[in-house]
Amino acid sequence: MPYFDYKNFIPKSVAWFVAALLILLPLFTRNSITLSIFISSGVWAIAVMGFTLILRTGQFSMGQAAFMALGAYATAIFTLQSGIPFWPGFLLAGIVSGIIALLIGLVVLRVGGIYFSIITLALAEIIRIIAERWESVTHGVRGLRPPLPPTISLGGLEINFATSAIPYYYFMIILVVITGIVFWRLEHSRIGGTFSSMAANQILAEHQGIHLMKYRVIAFTVAGIFAGYAGAYYASFLSIITPQMFGLWQSIQIMMMSIVGGISSIVSGALIGATILYTLSIYLSRLPIYNIQYLLFGAAVVLVLLFLPKGTGLVDLWGKFWRKVFREPEEYEIPEDSEMATE
Amino acid sequence: MPPAEIWIDGLIQSCIYMTMAFGMVLVFSILGILNWTHGQFYMLGAFVVYYAVSSWGIPFPISLIISGIVIAGLGMMVEKFVIERLTAPGYGMLYVTAATLALIFFFEGAAGMAFGLDDKGLAMVLPGVLDLGSFSISYQKIAVIAFTLVIMITMYIVLNRTRMGLAIRAAAQEPIAASLYGINVKRVSLIVMGIGCGLAAMAGSIMAPVLYVNPFIGRVPMIFSLLAIVIGGLGSLTGAIVGAIILGFLNSVIAYHVSYLSEAVLFVLVVAILLIRPQGLFGAPIK
Numbered sequence: 001m002p003y004f005d006y007k008n009f010i011p012k013s014v015a016w017f018v019a020a021l022l023i024l025l026p027l028f029t030r031n032s033i034t035l036s037i038f039i040s041s042g043v044w045a046i047a048v049m050g051f052t053l054i055l056r057t058g059q060f061s062m063g064q065a066a067f068m069a070l071g072a073y074a075t076a077i078f079t080l081q082s083g084i085p086f087w088p089g090f091l092l093a094g095i096v097s098g099i100i101a102l103l104i105g106l107v108v109l110r111v112g113g114i115y116f117s118i119i120t121l122a123l124a125e126i127i128r129i130i131a132e133r134w135e136s137v138t139h140g141v142r143g144l145r146p147p148l149p150p151t152i153s154l155g156g157l158e159i160n161f162a163t164s165a166i167p168y169y170y171f172m173i174i175l176v177v178i179t180g181i182v183f184w185r186l187e188h189s190r191i192g193g194t195f196s197s198m199a200a201n202q203i204l205a206e207h208q209g210i211h212l213m214k215y216r217v218i219a220f221t222v223a224g225i226f227a228g229y230a231g232a233y234y235a236s237f238l239s240i241i242t243p244q245m246f247g248l249w250q251s252i253q254i255m256m257m258s259i260v261g262g263i264s265s266i267v268s269g270a271l272i273g274a275t276i277l278y279t280l281s282i283y284l285s286r287l288p289i290y291n292i293q294y295l296l297f298g299a300a301v302v303l304v305l306l307f308l309p310k311g312t313g314l315v316d317l318w319g320k321f322w323r324k325v326f327r328e329p330e331e332y333e334i335p336e337d338s339e340m341a342t343e
Numbered sequence: 344m345p346p347a348e349i350w351i352d353g354l355i356q357s358c359i360y361m362t363m364a365f366g367m368v369l370v371f372s373i374l375g376i377l378n379w380t381h382g383q384f385y386m387l388g389a390f391v392v393y394y395a396v397s398s399w400g401i402p403f404p405i406s407l408i409i410s411g412i413v414i415a416g417l418g419m420m421v422e423k424f425v426i427e428r429l430t431a432p433g434y435g436m437l438y439v440t441a442a443t444l445a446l447i448f449f450f451e452g453a454a455g456m457a458f459g460l461d462d463k464g465l466a467m468v469l470p471g472v473l474d475l476g477s478f479s480i481s482y483q484k485i486a487v488i489a490f491t492l493v494i495m496i497t498m499y500i501v502l503n504r505t506r507m508g509l510a511i512r513a514a515a516q517e518p519i520a521a522s523l524y525g526i527n528v529k530r531v532s533l534i535v536m537g538i539g540c541g542l543a544a545m546a547g548s549i550m551a552p553v554l555y556v557n558p559f560i561g562r563v564p565m566i567f568s569l570l571a572i573v574i575g576g577l578g579s580l581t582g583a584i585v586g587a588i589i590l591g592f593l594n595s596v597i598a599y600h601v602s603y604l605s606e607a608v609l610f611v612l613v614v615a616i617l618l619i620r621p622q623g624l625f626g627a628p629i630k
Contacts, residue, residue, distance in 0.1 A: 060440070108614075111621035114377070118573045119617055121566070122610040129607040248566075252444050259441040291460070291558075294452025301445035305438050306428055 050223025063124030069246035071228025093232030101224020262313020357591025366539030382565025388544025418540025576623030
């Protein structure tokens with residue numbers, strides 16, 4: 001009788017079951033608010049994956065939301081002003097934000113650590129200010145109205161983005177799955193190992209012949225590309241772009257999502273962190289007392305950080321939970337003193 | 344050449360960023376973290392003074408000191424219950440960074456809930472204008488400058504002439520060696536956090552009559568003092584002061600010359616300074 005590895009099979013099948021439920025979600029609810037919560041969580045998850053990837057190389061980017069803004073504005077401006085159709089315009093979003101990330105990265109990534117964080121913060125603010133003041137193109141704080149994706153007809157099936165949130169929901173799932181696959185492959189390939197070695201010990205990695213700059217630029221560019229797509233998608237979904245949508249506070253939110261979700265796994269940590277924190281902030285904002293949501297949101301994040309085991313995020317609770325269920329001993333963890341940014 | 348008012352405005356901004364940046368660098372040099380909540384202590388300090396003066400009728404100078412002490416206590420609580428636990432060995436800098444970032448939302452939410460979101464103006468506590476022929480300066484602004492001078496001189500004396508200052512400098516240089524010589528480094532960190540937050544609160548308080556008070560006033564001074572620290576060189580007190588002066592004057596002079604996109608020009612300059620001299624003006628070279 002072949003050995004049946006139930007300890008591996010059961011957690012995996014539960015995870016697949018949850019994924020299947022998420023794909024079939026529109027069958028159970030057509031409530032546009034519920035769908036939009038999942039859609040927005042997916043958008044933030046994509047940005048968070050990029051942030052975590054940069055973090056894996058030991059750098060702490062404080063301007064991820066700015067790349068979302070770049071992507072969003074790129075699509076909207078190209079489709080509105082040069083009259084190219086929506087889908088090529090959408091593809092351009094990632095290309096534009098990726099190229100800008102590459103150029104910025106080539107210049108800025110020479111300085112590491114806290115200086116990199118501050119420079120990305122300053123660049124994000126510059127992008128926001130330009131978006132606010134360049135009235136003729138971006139319409140300033142009033143915002144642009146990006147075009148909707150055109151209606152697609154597949155045989156007898158009409159996919160109309162204007163009438164319901166369901167096409168957007170599937171569009172988001174496709175986007176998250178593609179991004180997830182790319183980041184998963186990156187994480188579990190040789191290049192992912194290189195990233196981790198850079199985060200663990202920069203000097204040793206450099207002495208092993210790793211060109212630090214090259215890998216930092218790769219991570220920064222990949223993160224920029226996908227943040228651009230997330231931004232373009234989000235703007236199209238909300239059908240408005242304003243500079244305030246992608247400001248410093250959104251970058252800070254991305255960081256908190258990444259760290260609360262857990263950085264031990266790029267894809268699932270980002271998905272869990274973004275979904276939980278975004279849903280939390282939406283439900284908190286429904287509370288009757290004005291402004292209490294910020295207080296509770298901050299408190300929740302601090303409490304999660306205080307009461308999770310050392311150096312883990314929410315995603316690590318999954319493995320812990322199954323080890324409890326199967327009564328396995330806890331894994332011994334080698335204490336890590338990695339040189340993560342801000343030091 | 345900009346008129347004198349622009350230079351005075353630059354001086355006022357420099358003073359505020361200087362007081363804030365000084366506290367942040369002090370905290371950084373002992374605790375090894377950047378306290379992202381610093382701007383919110385500035386905001387809470389302004390609120391304490393606003394309520395002390397307008398509701399309880401406490402004289403402004405006394406309420407300034409009260410606000411410093413109250414917020415210093417709050418900062419110590421944050422250090423004790425959040426920062427100390429998250430800087431324990433094995434955590435890495437990420438978690439304490441995320442926690443102090445989350446505290447921004449916490450304090451802004453708390454202030455918005457308790458005090459409301461509207462702008463509150465504190466009546467001039469020092470009315471009157473000093474006329475100096477070609478230009479004039481209000482007594483309130485003179486008070487800001489004088490206050491900053493007093494703070495800087497006091498901090499110089501505390502750091503260089505007292506036993507506490509000696510302990511702080513020792514702990515900043517070599518925490519382990521300092522603790523071997525009988526310095527309680529945990530207590531030093533607590534005190535330094537208190538001093539830093541108290542300075543931020545007093546900066547907010549002294550600016551409250553000049554500007555206005557709302558839950559979000561802490562954000563801009565926070566970012567600017569952060570930039571000042573980084574320009575000056577992280578971990579250098581002189582650097583923080585020089586960085587704040589550069590940034591304060593640059594901000595007001597650039598705004599005078601290019602009103603359109605002035606902040607963008609400022610940020611470009613900061614990026615340029617960091618690219619030319621990544622370690623800042625007074626920092627030790629990286630590697």
